[in-house]
Amino acid sequence: MSPRPAILEVRDVSRSYFEDSREVKVLDVIRFEEWEGDFVCVVGPSGCGKSTLLKIIVGLDRPTSGEVLFEGRPMRADNPQVAMVFQSFALFPWLTVEQNVAVGLEARHEPADEAGALARKYIEAVGLDGFENAFPRELSGGMKQRVGIARALAVEPLLLCMDEPFYALDSLTAQTLKDEILQLWSNPDLPPKAVLMVTHSIEEAVYLADRIIVIAGRPGRMIAEVDIDLPRPRNRKEPEFYGWVDEIYSLIV
């Protein structure tokens, strides 16, 4: 039996844009892999190309050179095993919580009763039961993002991608949500098998990730790949925690 391929392989991905026949390079030779059980954060200052990288990884943009493989095959934008959580929540204001969560399932032609059951399962998983028939306008920011997470989990993906998921939230709400995500992540009965999160916050990355891909510069280059082996729950006040934050900070500046 051949060994199982990595869930995600980012192979020497570079991306350039062309303006007036001038090449503007935004990403330069990014290379890393993600295996089952990995919680990886890509961290870097704004403008380093990390959001572009995430778009390429999920198949919404193409690399100028290099490739992205999912379980050994080229990534496709319609891959049902990959789900996304957005910075801006991306909810439909005219749909209820349950309908918003079921949206991705309907797109995959799940029968309505199964879609409803899955939606309710993941609404409960993120603690939103009671809000099934609420509309996004009736929710706090944190609850809107919980809907975004429930929607992503409901398709039971192998890989969950998150693009600055806490960016629009106040720090207290964000912290609570981070802990809830780690709680979900520690439950082996729930998807996904791997997480890839993009953030500008080093502290956030050190709090959440098993491994951090540090990108900096213009074009964005991978300047480090760091394993964070601190036990969870992590305390942001402990010297070991701050040691990691300082170290990564010094890599970027």
Place this chain on the structure above:
Amino acid sequence: MSNRNDVVGRTGAVADFRSIAKVSVGQIIGLVEAVDEVGGTADAATISQEVDMDLDHLGPILDAAELLGLVTVADGDIRITDLSRKLLSANLRERKTILRDITGRLPEFRLILDTARQAGRPLGRQEILDVIAARVGSHQAEDLFKALVYWGRYVELLRYDSESEQLTLRAPTK
């Protein structure tokens, strides 16, 4: 920071259900966690700095946490309670149960639950607003109504349909 009234944005009066009208469960738990992380007690200014939130915004969250019995505030010092520690170590479902027990004891919440129970039928939004206005005055009724719906949904004791504007009692999932 020797006096709790130094904390800008706090009502100063005894906190009631209105204090939780503008804050979310996630903010309250986040605050409790932040205090726990610095050792379980801290002055408001320190926490404000820690969580990068000015006192105007922190005040109502602090009031709400105090109302729910999750922190005590004395002489500007915030201290978490045993109930907080229980909440922090609980999973999502257990948190709901703990907060259900607490909110179920708040008078304004009881008022709505009792009114709905006695009516034995769905209540319209205006009916509830009238009941609330009789208690707290009409200018605050709307905020309180929103808070009751939010918390009632969260602890799964109330169901509200914002299209038909009908409120009903519900039994929690577990």
